Amino acid sequence: MTKLLGITTLVAVFLLAGCGKKQTETSEETTSTAEQPGGGTPVDQATVGELTGKVSFQGPKPKLPTIHMDQDPVWVQKHSAAVHVEDGQVNDNGTLPNAFVYVKDGADKYSFPAPTSSVSLDQDGCMYKPHVLGVVVGQDFHVISSDPTTHNIHPMPKDNREWNESQPPHAAPLDKKFTRPEVMIPVKCNQHPWMRAYIGVTKNPLFAVTGSDGTFSIKGLPPGDYTVEAWTAGFGTQEQKVTVGPKETKTVDFAFKPS
Numbered sequence: 001m002t003k004l005l006g007i008t009t010l011v012a013v014f015l016l017a018g019c020g021k022k023q024t025e026t027s028e029e030t031t032s033t034a035e036q037p038g039g040g041t042p043v044d045q046a047t048v049g050e051l052t053g054k055v056s057f058q059g060p061k062p063k064l065p066t067i068h069m070d071q072d073p074v075w076v077q078k079h080s081a082a083v084h085v086e087d088g089q090v091n092d093n094g095t096l097p098n099a100f101v102y103v104k105d106g107a108d109k110y111s112f113p114a115p116t117s118s119v120s121l122d123q124d125g126c127m128y129k130p131h132v133l134g135v136v137v138g139q140d141f142h143v144i145s146s147d148p149t150t151h152n153i154h155p156m157p158k159d160n161r162e163w164n165e166s167q168p169p170h171a172a173p174l175d176k177k178f179t180r181p182e183v184m185i186p187v188k189c190n191q192h193p194w195m196r197a198y199i200g201v202t203k204n205p206l207f208a209v210t211g212s213d214g215t216f217s218i219k220g221l222p223p224g225d226y227t228v229e230a231w232t233a234g235f236g237t238q239e240q241k242v243t244v245g246p247k248e249t250k251t252v253d254f255a256f257k258p259s
């Protein structure tokens with residue numbers, strides 16, 4: 001006699017026995033060798049233009065698996081409704097959230113000042129927030145936690161240095177930098193296997209991430225010919241060429257299809 005298991009919605013059932021176990025493997029800082037962006041012509045702010053657009057999806061809205069983590073007390077405490085996998089999400093208006101749109105080529109002859117602001121990745125309800133973010137080479141990057149549980153942050157780069165560090169509740173932020181451009185670096189948590197984020201490390205601040213309306217705006221483009229790429233976790237990437245004149249606002253729309 002076999003008994004059918006009533007598993008209706010799940011990515012997988014992960015046992016949480018290891019939650020709280022420290023898995024620090026490396027803690028090498030990558031600050032000293034950071035390449036600063038730039039090295040070219042300073043941007044004349046009087047001539048910069050803007051790139052705007054929308055990332056749409058042509059197809060039925062995919063039914064995404066539910067992340068089902070009732071065994072985790074932090075999860076139960078912070079989520080009263082079902083939470084779906086974020087990769088492959090489509091907004092109600094037929095656009096894509098979490099598309100990383102960036103100037104892939106054409107801006108290298110300009111130098112951009114290193115951003116003085118920092119970028120943070122939070123862990124909240126055993127989810128990474130935001131799911132997709134951008135940071136410039138050499139810019140300060142902080143990992144913080146809003147959860148009363150231990151997380152393990154593990155970026156998996158190809159071109160940057162890999163690290164893998166635990167962060168117990170109330171621990172200080174992990175302060176990091178990335179030394180090389182890389183789109184995208186997936187991030188996982190070794191404690192909570194469903195947690196996933198993506199970091200786009202760029203040479204310049206010419207990037208944006210789409211939100212719940214699927215639009216983006218990239219300001220501060222010097223006049224020039226550019227290749228713009230839209231990256232998505234669920235539907236691949238697309239490129240377009242665009243020429244931006246002095247003080248011009250150009251629209252570049254992307255349309256993705258079911259993969």
Ligand SMILES: [Cu+2]
Binds near residue numbers: 126150152189192195
């Ligand atoms: Cu975690």
